Amino acid sequence: MHPAPSVIVFTTLSGLGFGLLFWLGLGLPAVSGWVAFVFFAIGFGLAIGGLLASTFHLGHPERAIKAFSQWRSSWLSREGVAAVAALLVMGAYAALLIFFDIKVTLLGWIGAVLSLVTVYATSMIYAQLSTIPRWKTPLTPALLLAIALAGGALLAGQITYAQILLPIAGVLQVLWWVRGDGALLQSGTNMASATGLGDIGTVRAFEPPHTGTNYLLRELVYQVGRKHALKLRAMALMLGYILPVLLILIPFAHALAAVAVICHLAGIAASRWLFFAEAEHVVGLYYGKR
Amino acid sequence: MTQLPEKTDRKLGLVIDLDTCVGCHACVISCKGWNTENYGAPLSDQEPYGGHPSGTFLNRVHSYEVQPLATSAMPHPAAQLVHFPKSCLHCEDAPCVTVCPTGASYKRVEDGIVLVNESDCIGCGLCAWACPYGARELDAAEGVMKKCTLCVDRIYNENLPEVDRVPACVRTCPAGARHFGDFADPDSNVSKLTAERGGMDLMPEQGTKPVNKYLPPRPKDQMDQIDVLAPFLAPVMDEPKGFLGWLDKALEKI
Structure with a gap:
């Protein structure tokens, strides 16, 4: 799949934002006044x-x-509805907290749940697609939720939770990669089933429909070098999960926490680039490109 | 509404005969022509005469080489070339319809045709991601999703002579490799062809239940001796005689 910057930025940032809003909705940290304003401003x-x-x-x-x-x-539609609901509820909760110093705990909890529902709906946009076997697994929502929760905890300064959630997200990430590498083969969709000609013999793409490229090839048949993909995976794992855990194990300092957040964000962005770039859409089979 | 209908009254679609298709791409051109000049946004081209031409097509013809496995009866089977037209299969369980967030994509209850309401389409591209066949293309000039309409503006069009009330690709095919009809009617031409020739689904494991069927190529004929000129080309003389024979022997000795 074409790794469009807009979609990578969207899933990375909004995942982290809704992750932070989740923790703020639970009252972790229990902030008020200007401190609350800054936290909610970052989340929103x-x-x-x-x-x-x-x-x-x-x-x-x-x-x-x-x-x-x-x-x-439609999961895309559900995501939009959930996102607006989460933002409205959290907005009301934040406004009461910041400007009137009133903490409506229930409102915060509802906002927290809606924030997670939004991340889940985002993940299901990808996890529902049978056409991309690498994405079609319950591991996809598990991974995206774990990343949002872990990143949110990191950003909310919930060190204990981050120390637990970051390794969990890291393990899910590795599991997701390992499963994903065999997913297309496991799916049973191949050139034989795509063309229906497998009963005659081995099918090979002889000529594409056009000498040039097209929308399908640009959007769905992006191919990434395996060597670079492995390097990027190592970087994503190191920056996104391992380094932030190590940095927050050191006695707490704001400067180190900021570095941990930046590391995490860079690592997740790399992981998200791979999420799209490595995803094999079955239409590539018609072009002999799988 | 992007929920799929429980059942459609008719199941209009195509039978594509892979045995007959000669790969001339006439269906590609007639499709592009009709659907650029008629219903909906035109099918645009980008840099058609430039260095990187590309454009929107609703029907494309691939070509595949199929190498049969060697058997004791056929130790060296010849590879077969199969031309493979591909357009929207108007699936019963169309995944492209249910993913649409705006309701622009829909499957018609009356005839099962899958269409896009272009004025509702936001061009998010998710339906193209959901289609395993590559039947949907986002038009680069218009920013809306384009797909085969089964020439809905031809098949019911009473301004056209009756013979033309079929999709443009079917009307134009010089080989008669494309057939249009109602799969819900067991006595229709397309239902009969599918039953007779073992019409198949593409990617059945994807669970889309495509309406369009593909007829597999028939087994190739086996002929013993087809080259009538070969006997005349056999060498008339094995050993040179006379002067050439002497020269041949003399040179051998050196």
Whole structure:
């Protein structure tokens, strides 16, 4: 799949933002006044910034309002509805906390749950697609939720939770990669089933439909060098999970915590780039590119 | 509404005969022509005469080489070339419809045709991701999703002579490799062809239940001796005689 910057920025930032909002909704840390304002501003900034980035890849962003209508069948629509609900509830919770010093615990809990539902809906946009066997697994929502929770805990200064959640996310990441590498083969979709010609013999793509490229090849048949992918995986694992855990094991200092957050964000961005770049869409089989 | 209908009254679709298709790409051109000049946004091209031409097509023809396995009866089987037209299969369980967030994608209850309402499409591209067949392409100029309409503006069009009320690709195919009809009717031409020739689904494991069927190539004929000129080309003389024979022997001795 084409690793579009808008989608990588969207899933990385909004995942972290909703992760932070989750912890703030639980009252961890129990902030008020200006400190609360800064925490919520970061949470809303990341979540909304990510959502806005996602509209950049639309052909007609001015019609985006229509995307809230099909929540009965579409995970993308559900994500939009959940995101707006989470932001509204958390906005009300934050406003009461910051400006009136009133803490409505229940409102915070509802906002926290809605934040997680949003991340889950985002992950299901990918995990629902049978056409991309690497994504079609319950490990995808598990991984994206774990990353959001761990990153949120890191950003919220919940060191103990981050120390538990970051290794869990790291293990899920490795499991997701290992399973993903055999996923296309496991799916049973191959050139024989794609063309229906497997009963005759071995099928080889002889000529593509056009000498040039097309939308399908650009969008769905992106190919990444295996050597670079392995290097990037090592970097993502190191920056996203291992280094932040090591940095927060050292007695707490704000400067180190900031470095941990930046490391984590860079690592997750690399992991998210691979999430798209390595994903094999089965339509590539028709072009003999799998 | 992007929920799929429980059942459609008719199941209009195509039978594509891989035995008959000669790979001329006439269906590609007629499709592009009709769907650029008629219903919906035109199918645009980018840099058509430049260094990197590309464009939107609703129907593309691939070509595959199939190498049969060697058997004791056929130790060196010849590879077969199969031309493979591919357009929207108008699936019963169309994954492209249910993922659409705006309701722009829908499957018609009356005839099962999968269509896009272009004025509702936000161009997010998720339906193209959900389709295993590459049947949907986002038009680079218009920013909306384009797909085969089964020429919905031809098949019901009473301004056209009756013979033309079939999809443009079917009407134009010079080999008769494309057939249009109703799969819900067991006596229709397409149902009969599918039953007779073992019409198959593409990627059945994807669970999309495609309406369009593909007829596999028939087994190739085996002929003993087809080269009538070969006997005349056999050497008329094995050993040179006369002067050439002497020269040959003399040179051998050196």
